[in-house]
Amino acid sequence: MGLSSRSAVAIHALTMLARWDDRSLASAEIAESLASNPVLVRRILGGLRDADLVASTEGRGGGWSLARAAREITLYDAYAAVEAGPVLSRHPHPPSAECEVGRNMQDLLEAEFRDAERAMEERLGRTTIADLARKVLACEREVALRNS
Template sequence: MAISSRSAVAIHALTMLARWSERTLTSAEIADSLESNPVLVRRILGSLRDAGLVESTEGRGGGWTLARAPRAITLHDAYAAVETGPVLTGHAHPPSRECEVGRNIQALLETEFREAEQAMEERLGRTTIAHLVQRVLDRERELDLQR
């Protein structure tokens, strides 16, 4: 099972937009920070725009900005905007009905996985983009003191 990186990309982009909120950022600038492709970043930003988290302006001087205050955007908002379906899923093929484990494991895993997803969503809902910006700035100050 591969875990998607879309949430990490979305949260990174939102944090950049919050950090440099006095101006718009281009998808290329965000992609440079991610060391990624601007096309991938534009796709993620498009999903964030559809969710009402960012806005874009076209033309000269255009780019991306936050649509809401950083304190009003949670990590769960970013996750929900870009992820489709649950992170944890059951068997790709139905297990054997002839085996007692096979007959019962899917129902048991559904409960466990659903509760795990709920816990993850609750945790992501406690952290805002504003929190991450502050933590980035704090870590930068620590790094400056170490240099």
């Protein structure tokens, strides 16, 4: 299937929720930060809710919040919650068994792609939403210093 923008949207939304963890955020607020559509954001948040990464409350003062501490949610958790299938696309149909390349390519690529996907999972698993929220604040402090 290949990687979509769902992961980036999910990570962005989770980081916003971590940044303003003292209150719930409406999907429209998150969508505004993404310059996106609230319906798309709600779909992504629904996947995050299904994975027990966020919780929602309805009614006045309701919205979205983290279901657990930001330091306990990795980028891989967000990725796994909203992406389906492998990151790297495989052959859409079996290549020719009559060709020496075709006969061997699927198995060779499968091993390479599996290793690459494991490396990505491991790397994304090292960074938490809390790490990104801290980096956002650090970037904002740098901007404020430059502008003062």
